Amino acid sequence: MSIINKAAAIGGGVIGAGWVARLLLNGIDVSIFDPDPEASRKVGEVMKGARRAYKQMLPGGLPKEGKLTFAKTIAEAVADADFIQESVPERLDLKHKVLAEIDAHAPANAIIGSSTSGIKPTDMQVAMKKHPERLVVGHPFNPVYLLPLVEIVGGEQTFPEAIEVAKELYASIGMKPVVVRKEIEAFVGDRLLEAAWREALWLVKDGICTVEELDDIMRYSFGLRWAQMGMFQVYRVAGGEAGMRHFMAQFGPCLKWPWTKLMDVPEFNDELVDLIATQSDEQAHGLSIRELERIRDDNLVAIMEALSRQNKGKGWGAGALHKDYTKQLAKLAAKPAAKAADKVKATKPAKKAAKPAKAEKPTKTGKPAKADKAKKSKKG
Secondary structure (H helix, E strand, O other): OOOOOEEEEEOOOHHHHHHHHHHHOOOOEEEEEOOOOOHHHHHHHHHHHHHHHHHHHOOOOOOOOOOEEEOOOHHHHHOOOOEEEEOOOOOHHHHHHHHHHHHHHOOOOOEEEEOOOOOOHHHHHOOOOOOHHHEEEEEEOOOOOOOOEEEEEEOOOOOHHHHHHHHHHHHOOOOEEEEOOOOOOOOOHHHHHHHHHHHHHHHHHOOOOOHHHHHHHHHOOHHHHHOOOOHHHHHHHHOHHHOHHHHHHHHHHHHHOOOOOOOOOOOOOHHHHHHHHHHHHHHHOOOOHHHHHHHHHHHHHHHHHHHHOOOOOOOOOHHHHHHHHHHHHHHHHHHHHHHHHHHHHHHOOOOOOOOOOOOOOEOOOOOEHHHHHHHHHHHO
C-alpha cells in the first residue's frame, strides 16, 4: 500500500506524464506543473493509455484514481507534497533552476526524485540551498506506469536515510527500486542502452542492416531472453553445466577481436538522422505513435502476466513483482466498495421493534384466561 499522501510532478512530458499516471492509478493525489500550454492534453493522452493497460491487469476494476491538479507555479505544486518527482529536459542549467525552486518551497521532509537519464545528483544538488540532502535520482524506464524498475542514485550530500525512504516510496507504488552503488553519469541502464545504441547506429550507417532488420534481430532472439533473465544469468546458462566460468573461458578472447565500434561514435549529422528516421517511418507501416504505444503496452502486460504464472505460480522476475502489484491494486480497489457497502448499511432505516403482546389478566385460578377456558371446554 502506498505511503505517499500527496505527490507533485514537475514536468509533464512522456516521462513526467508516466509518473503522473502511475501515481494517480495508485489512488494518490498529484499536483503537476508544466508551462507547456498543451500539457493537459498530453498528460490526458498518456492517462488514456495507462488506464487501458491497467484495465487489462485488473479486469475486476481499478482503484479509485487520485485527483490531478494543474498548478500555476512550482511553489503551488509542491506546497504540501511529501513526494516530488522532477522530470524536466536534460539541461543542467534548467535542472538547477527548477530544483532550486522546488527546494525553496517544498516541505522540509519531502523526498525529491529526479528522472534525469544521466546527470549526477551531486551536480544537481549545488543549486539546492536548503535541503540538498533529500535529493535522489529516481531514474525510470518508459512507460513509467508499466515498467517497474527505478534506479536510485544518491549524491555527495544525500543522506543515507533519504535513499531508504525513497526506496520505500517507490516500492509502495509497485516499483522495483535498485540502488546504484557508486555515483556515475548515466547510471547502469542507460550505459547499457547507450552501448547498444552506438553499435546499432554504426550497423545501419555502414549498410550492414536496416532499422527494421536490426529490430527483428533483437526482438526475435536475445530480446526475448532479456525479458525473463538478465545478461549474466543468460550467459551462465549458455556456459552449460560448467556455468559462467566455462562461458567466460570460451568467449573471453572475443573481447579482443574487432567485433565492435563501441568506442567510436558515427558523425551525428543530418545525413545519419535522415537515414535512420526514413527507415523508421517505413518500419512503422503507417501506424501512429499512439497506436504503437497501445501495441507496446498490450505486449508488456501480456509478458508480465505470463511471467507471473511461472515458477510454480509464484512468478518469475518482473512477473513476481507484477503479481504482487496487481494484488495490491485489487485490495486498493476493494476498499471503496467495502466503504460504500458500509455506508448503505448505515443509511438503511432500522426495522420498527415489534410491540410487546399485552399481558392477560389472571383469572380466579391464577391462570391466563385462554388456558382456563380451554380447561373448561375439555371438561364439558
